[in-house]
Amino acid sequence: MDAVFRALGDPVRLALVEELARRNDQTLFELCVRLINRGHSLSRQAVAKHVASLRDAGLVHLTTSGRTTIHHLDPTVLVQAQARVAHLIEELS
Template sequence: MDPVFRALGDPARLALLEELGSRNDQTLFELCVRLINRGHSISRQAVAKHIGVLRDAGLLRLTTSGRTTIHHLDPTMLIEARAWIDHLIKEETP
């Protein structure tokens, strides 16, 4: 779970996940434009780096169509993280 929580610990990566959650299946260019339009000053290179961290944590999957790479939110690890947190909360609740 450590890579997941580390990936979720950055505001830029959270913004990327929100963008993909609101409209899945986006290219790097689309993600950059959407983030900039929402007031984030972030370069394409920074977005690419954050996408790599999210992918390595299992939060994104990528598919390629010709020269275009499409980014997809993969909720599997988020579901596992939520289950882990729910387990902790249940242990603390009397």
């Protein structure tokens, strides 16, 4: 779970998660364009490294069809993170 919070702590990775939550199953090119539209001017390689961090945290899964790789957000990991934060909030109350 620590890897999830570290991944979500980066503004670019959080923007990637938000974009995949809005429209799941995107290519790296589509994600790059969406980040540019949000004001994050990064190279394709930099975005790929951020996606790799999200993948390592279990937030994003990749599927390949021919030469196309599709990025898919896994909401179960986000639900687990939400439950952990909710538990911490309950402890504070």
